[in-house]
Structures are given as C-alpha cells and as structure tokens.
Amino acid sequence: MRSNDMLQRAINSYREAAELPDVTADLLRAALKRRAERQQFLGRMRGSLVTLEKLVQIFPEDISLKNDLGVAYLLLGDNKGARKVYEEVLAVAPSNGFAKVHYGFILKSENKIAESIPYLKEGLESGEPGTDDGRFYFHLGDALQRVGDDSAYHWYELGHKRGHFASVWQRSLYNVNGLKAQPWWTPKETGYTDLVKMLERNWKTIRDEALAVMDQSTGRFIPEEENLREKGEWGQYTLWQQGRKVVNSCQGASKTCSLLERFPEATGCKRGQIKFSVMHPGTHVWPHTGPTNCRLRMHLGLVVPKQGCRIRCTDQTRHWEEGKVLIFDDSFEHEVWQDADSFRLIFIVDVWHPELTQYQRQTLSPI
Secondary structure, rough: OOOOHHHHHHHHHHHHHOOOOOOOHHHHHHHHHHHHHHHHHOOOOHHHHHHHHHHHHHHOHHHHHHHHHHHHHHOOHHHHHHHHHHHHHHOOOOOOOHHHHHHHHHHHHOOOHHHHHHHHHHHHOOOOOOOOOOOHHHHHHHHHHOOOOHHHHHHHHHHHOOOOOOOEEOOEOOOOOOOOOOOOEHHHHHHHHHHHHHHHOOOOHHHHHHHHHHOHHHHEEEEOOOOEEEOOEEEEEEEEEOOOOOOHHHOOOHHHHHHHHHOOOHHHOOOOEEEEEEOOOOOOEEEEEEOOOOOOEEEEEEEOOOOOOOEEEOOOOOOOOOOOEEOOOOOOOOEEOOOOOOOEEEEEEEEEEOOOOOHHHHHHHOO
C-alpha cells in the first residue's frame, strides 16, 4: 500500500508483540529484528539502533544481531560506534566474514589502507551472506592499488563476474544499464557539438575569469575532499553542483555562467558538476572511478604547462591543450599526474550521458 502510516503502525505492532507477557524467545527475536528493519526502511536510523541495542542485550550470544547493530551504526554515519561493535565480534568470532568485511571497510574509510586489506580480502573470501557487495570489492581493489599491488585487478574481475561492475575498468556503482560504454568520446559521438564549440570559442574569457577568481580568492578553491590524492595540491571552484547553480560562485564568474545557461545537458546534469580545477606541481591522483555511468566529463584546457601533465583513462593516456576539449567517461578508471613546474588550470563540465531519455534525466536521483 506504500503507506508510511501503515508502516509506522507495523513498527508499533512489532513492539507490542515483543512486549507480550508470555512472549517466546523466538517471537521476541523475530519481532524486534523485523521492527529494526522496518525502522531503517522508514529512515528512522536512530530508532532502529535503539531496537538493535535492546536485542543484543537480550541475546548477547547471537553474533548476527551484533553484526546488524554494526550496520545500524554505519547507516547513522557513526563509524566509531560500528568499529567498536565489529572489534567485539572479531574478539569472540575471529573468522566471522561479515564482521571482517565491514571492519575492513571502516579501516579503509579511516585511511588505514594496508590494515584494511586482510579484513576485506578474508571477508570476501568467506562468501558469507552479506559480504558479496560491490562496495567491498571496490574498496579492496582501491586499497591494493594504493599499496602498489596488481592483484587489485583480480578482485575487480571477480566483482565484475559477480555482477557488481560493468567491467574491470568501469566500476561505478550507481548505473543505468545498457548505456554505451567507452572511455574516450569525440564531440560528435556525444551529440553535444554546440556546447564543445561554445567552450572552445570562449576559452579565453573562461580562462580570464578563472584566473581572476584564483587571484582574488584562492580560498574559494576548495581542496579535493574525496581522498583521491597520493600527494600534492588540487583545488576546485564549483559553479553548478547536482544540477543546481552555486549563486555566489557564479557572481565571481558571471560571463562563464551566462555562457553555460543555454546548455541544459550540462547545467541540468544532476549527477555531475561544473567547476574550475587547479592542480599544482607534484600532484598525483590515485587511479579511481566516478560514482555513476550517467554522465560524461568534458575538460577544457585553460592554463596547461608545456610538459608534465597527463590523464590516463583505462589504458590510454592523453594530454590537455589550451582551448581544446577532452571528453571521457569518468565511470572508467582514470589517473592524473601533474609533474610540470607551474599550475595546471582546466574547466570541468559534466553532461548527461547522451543515451539517457528526457524522463530519466528528470527522475534520476542527484549524485
């Protein structure tokens, strides 16, 4: 019936069942477990945590309930709480695969790369229910790549075979099936030739505004947040995010923003951004994969040193040129090096994948 009201009544009923005077252990466990699940479904993460805490108190020997409690902490964004739970589980059940993958996942998110590897690996190898999740393959492979271990691709291959990734190279997790998949695109292939022409024709105007913003307020260039750098400095100044204009940023780059207004494939791309990106010498960006196959990424070169800057997507490496647009699908693995002796400045414009229908563009959730 898709009724939240009905769902809330169910949640209350499960509690009443659990509080019956003559309730059996089996019914108590089933009712509270179901209550916690329904609370999560309704978005009541805090409530579900309370229910699971209670379950764990009543059935302290039951490891699977403790594992569920760990997930409830993760859903709340409380990695510390989850970490404590999984440490307790692994102390009494050191071979529990579910606890291992989740514990490894938490270590990886704390940037304890080398430490996370054995937990993720052994957890996945256990094949236990709840371990076969694309995120665990994704993070194990990423951790192995960061310590220079090529067995990463074995795990990506496995993740692909289990249906989590479109291919070994294309490892985004929020996808629309059946979209044309290739790492590099020509403007003609995208059908967005007008946008490309506009960018290339106006590149000096765009460059001058970007440089002005850099001069006046370096502070407006936010450092890259996603822990993708091995070393170096990489800043971004965002004009559109998830299909919404960042009004105060556009005040600093009004010409660039007004040039873009007539290209809804870019400004309306809820699964992308439009931003200036400055990368300083000595920067290396780890091999990584974007979140979704629903967008393509355009790079317009604004200030490009003669040598030392390159981008690899899958097994092809390209170089930026001032006033020219490169187009790639960032759901494929890519990596960047900046070994020049001065900064590199580009303009990044994400566009909807051309094969998405108007309806899909309107209804896909933002990323």
